[in-house]
Amino acid sequence: MRWQGRRTSSNVEDRRKISGGQMAVGGGVGTIVIALIVWFLGGDPGQMLSGLQNMQTQETVETTAEEDQMAQFVSVVLADTEEVWKMMFGQSGKTYREPKLVLFRDQVQSACGYASAASGPFYCSGDEKIYIDLSFCDVLKNRFGAQGDFAIAYVIAHEVGHHVQNQLGILEQVQQERSRLSERDANALTVKLELQADFLAGLWAHHADRMMDILETGDLEEALRAAAAVGDDNIQMKSQGRIVPDDFTHGTSQQRMSWFRKGWETGDLAQGDTFRRGAV
Numbered sequence: 001m002r003w004q005g006r007r008t009s010s011n012v013e014d015r016r017k018i019s020g021g022q023m024a025v026g027g028g029v030g031t032i033v034i035a036l037i038v039w040f041l042g043g044d045p046g047q048m049l050s051g052l053q054n055m056q057t058q059e060t061v062e063t064t065a066e067e068d069q070m071a072q073f074v075s076v077v078l079a080d081t082e083e084v085w086k087m088m089f090g091q092s093g094k095t096y097r098e099p100k101l102v103l104f105r106d107q108v109q110s111a112c113g114y115a116s117a118a119s120g121p122f123y124c125s126g127d128e129k130i131y132i133d134l135s136f137c138d139v140l141k142n143r144f145g146a147q148g149d150f151a152i153a154y155v156i157a158h159e160v161g162h163h164v165q166n167q168l169g170i171l172e173q174v175q176q177e178r179s180r181l182s183e184r185d186a187n188a189l190t191v192k193l194e195l196q197a198d199f200l201a202g203l204w205a206h207h208a209d210r211m212m213d214i215l216e217t218g219d220l221e222e223a224l225r226a227a228a229a230v231g232d233d234n235i236q237m238k239s240q241g242r243i244v245p246d247d248f249t250h251g252t253s254q255q256r257m258s259w260f261r262k263g264w265e266t267g268d269l270a271q272g273d274t275f276r277r278g279a280v
Contacts, residue, residue: 001077001150002214008075009082015104016063016071016134061105070134070152071103077153080214081160084207088269089167099163100129101156108133121155123162125171130159144229148222150215154201154260155226161200165193184246191232192274194250195259198227199272202263210267220264227260228253255280 063071078101089096102108107116111126117133124131132155140146140155165171174193178186205223209215228234231253233243250256262271274280 001153001216001219003073003076003149006076006212007079008072009078009098009101011078011082011098011100012071012075013100013102013129014071015102015108016067017061018105067134070137073149073152074101074103074132074134074156077156078160080208080212081157081204083211084204085160085164087207087211088203097128097167099123099160100127102129102131104131104133105135106133121159123159123166125162125166128163128166130156130163132156132159140226140229144226146222146226146229148218148225150219150222151226153205153219154223157201157204158197160204161197162193164200165197170196187247187249190249191251191255192280195255195280196272196274198251198256199259199263199274202260202265203267203269203272204263206264206267223260224257227256231256251280 082096082098086096086098102110105117107114108131109115110124110129110131112122112124115122115131117135119131120136121130121132123129136155137152140151162171165174171193174189178189181189201223205215205220230250232248232250233245233252236243236247251259259272259274
C-alpha cells in the first residue's frame with residue numbers, strides 16, 4: 001500500500017506508553033490466545049469485556065521504532081477512511097462523524113468496559129472509538145499467515161465499517177433484535193452484521209484507490225487472505241479441531257472474502273444489504 005509521506009489522521013489517541021501490566025485473570029497465555037482467536041475483529045465485545053475488570057498499577061513503557069512506524073501506518077489508513085466516508089455520506093446529504101482510534105498496550109478501558117490485547121481490535125459504539133493493540137499485527141502475520149500491510153488496512157477498515165453501521169442506525173437495530181432472539185438466531189444475525197462490515201471494508205478500498213491511488217500489486221490478495229484467515233470455520237478448526245456452524249459470529253472464510261470482494265468490485269453502498277433474505 002502506498003502510504004508513506006501521506007496525511008495522517010488527527011483522530012488517533014495513543015495510549016501505548018501507559019501499560020496496565022497483566023490482567024489478574026486465570027488461564028495464562030493459552031487463554032489469551034484462544035480469546036484472541038474467538039473474538040478476532042469483534043463486532044460486539046461487551047460479553048467478553050465485562051469479565052475483565054481487574055487491572056494492576058499502570059506503568060510507563062517505551063515504544064519501539066517498528067511500533068511507531070506501524071502506528072503511523074494505521075493513522076494514514078484511518079485518514080483514508082475519513083476521506084472516503086466523508087465523500088460517501090456527503091453524496092446522500094449526510095455528515096460523517098469521524099471516529100477516534102485508540103492505540104493501547106496490554107489492556108484498556110473503553111465505554112464498553114475493560115479489554116485486553118486478547119480481545120483483538122474492536123469498535124465500541126458507546127464512545128465511537130476503535131481500539132487496537134499493535135501486537136495484534138504480529139499475531140495476524142505470524143499465527144494466521146496474513147502477510148502484508150494491506151491485511152492490517154483491512155482490519156482497520158472493517159472496524160470503521162462498524163462505525164458506519166452505527167451512524168446509519170444498523171448497529172442499534174441489530175443489538176435490539178439480538179436481545180429478542182435465541183442464541184443461535186442471534187449469532188446468525190451477528191454474522192450478517194460482520195459480513196456487511198467486510199463489504200464496507202471492500203467498498204472503502206474501491207473508493208480509496210480511485211481517490212488516492214493507494215493500492216500496489218498484491219494488496220487485494222493480502223486483504224482477501226486476511227479475510228479468509230479470520231473466517232469462523234478456519235478459526236474453529238485451529239482452536240478446537242472441529243467446525244460448529246451454530247456458533248458462527250463472523251461468517252465463513254468464503255463468505256468474508258466474498259463480501260469484501262463485492263464491496264471492492266461494485267463500490268456501491270446499495271449492494272451491501274447482507275440482511276436481505278437469501279443474501280447470506
